[in-house]
Amino acid sequence: MRQVLARATAIGPKPRSAWRDMRAAAARRAPPALLGKILYLEKLTVSFDGFKALDSLTLYVDPGELRCIIGPNGAGKTTMMDVITGKTRPDSGSAWFGQNVNLLSLSEPQIAEAGIGRKFQKPTVFEFLSVFENLELALTGDKSFWRALVARLSPSERERIDEVLSIIGLMPFRHSRAGTLSHGQKQWLEIGMLLMQDPELLLVDEPVAGMTPQETERTAELLLSLAGKHSVVVVEHDMEFVRSIASRVTVLHEGRVLAEGDMDAVQKDPRVIEVYLGA
């Protein structure tokens, strides 16, 4: 992983074939499909004051898959994420995480514990704590007050933090205050905080908004390196970015799935061209 990131700093846009190889490698790391889906969303409907943010949305995600969700503003992308993480309750429909976890019956922290991590659009790291401390707080385990009062890092926890620090490429900044990081670095730190919890499913909301091209490329590599081991759902507007990382793209429109498939197929779909890409 460290080598991959080092190569990224070396530079220049990568040829498409390189991205294709990385996507294929991620797909090979994924568990066999016969294990079932990791995420089942069926007929989800959410309305706010009569406006249907989600309209009978049905979507499945495979284990180890890297799925990109695109769609114009108001298509329901964020609402969908909110339903998965328990922030918003749907009016009807069902949401299952794997075969056994009914997301609609769990609270936000329970869903996080069950193995779904979400990275919000705006990076929210703890600015007054160091990078290392940010990751420390994201450790799995007993989070009770009394435990935290006497908790000391075990060697394996230290190792885990160091491992994640090198995955996200922030090892040199481990003792910097998170508030002093660049925008892109904060985004990676936040992804790192999700990784600390070793989630099965990562939800990533607009990861490259506001990033420099170099940062965007490193983020693409980071997400691709995570796919396979984790399932990753990315909501993003940056088409070049989506083309680089996604093997499957879902287009949402008015709270429904408009099209699904690989990037080329989706871009050729006349309905998609009409509502989104053609504009």
Next chain:
Amino acid sequence: MSAIASLRTALAADRGGAVFLGLLAAIAVLVPVLNMAVPESSPFHLSTFVMMLIGKYLCYAILALAVDLIWGYTGILSLGHAAFFALGGYAMGMYLMRQIGPRGVYGHPVLPDFMVFLNWDALPWFWLGFDRFWFALLMMVLVPGLLAFVFGWLAFRSRVTGVYLSIMTQALTYALMLAFFRNDMGFGGNNGFTDFKDIVGFDLQQDGTRAVLLVVTVIALALAYLACRGIVASRAGRVIRAIRDAESRTRFLGYRVETYKLWVFVFSAMLAGVAGALYVPQVGIINPSEFEPINSIEVVIWVAVGGRGTLYGAAAGAVLVNYLKTYFTGALPEVWLYALGAIFVLATLFLPRGLMGLLPAQARVAR
């Protein structure tokens, strides 16, 4: 064991704290010596009045630590901490009243003067046990702690935050003030308690007793500092700062934010209770004006002036602002409130991190 070990490593990195504790040790030795061993004729003699004043300031410093912990570190702006301080003070006051025994003006063997005056013939149930010192000590922390627990449990669980919570804490202290003003509450109405005679058998009017009280206050302040430092240096301390800076993010990491807030609030209230309990025998009076909403606001100003999120800054702010208060209310009483307001505005505008922000090395460490 691990708690002690982590405290030791925390202190090793806490130079400001080491200086602070050193100063406290110097006060604990010098002030009683200058008061009792140096003859009054000497220019180095410290009057009993000044010694008691220092004791009072140090009680305020404990209160400031409590507020810094809940405001500076956890981000909960409590404008009701004077209520916990006063409750601790009342618990101590009840013990001191019971110690008077038959030496009251009316000479009743058990009842305090004000109850005789109100024609009561027996102690109310909640006065039972306060003739024992250990019981009073327990109540000094339990009563504020319990009130904070109930209040905090209701408020934090309903996710009341920010200015709404501040207003509720103001209402809390105001309501308590009104309640304690009533004679039939059984706490002496607007006169409160005074004319204390002795504490655990020692005459409160003796310089020796007062010197011991000062030393006990210094020790309490040092222990309070160590306890607060222990908390903020632990992982729990990092969690509460995380709550302060991004509450919902912390919740999303799986921390029960409400529980963290609640226990820090309860601990902080208990600390305030200890401060009040030490305050009462040194100033010799406790009455409902201690619950006045303005008092709680003043505490916040001490902390802001000293520098929140540093602990010792809060203690220094408490001593400094109260020294100024003593000076102004003596020299120019009508100016004090304006001066206080000006101090707050100036500190906010020019010293956003308080006086401690002026110390360059400090910038990195505590926050």
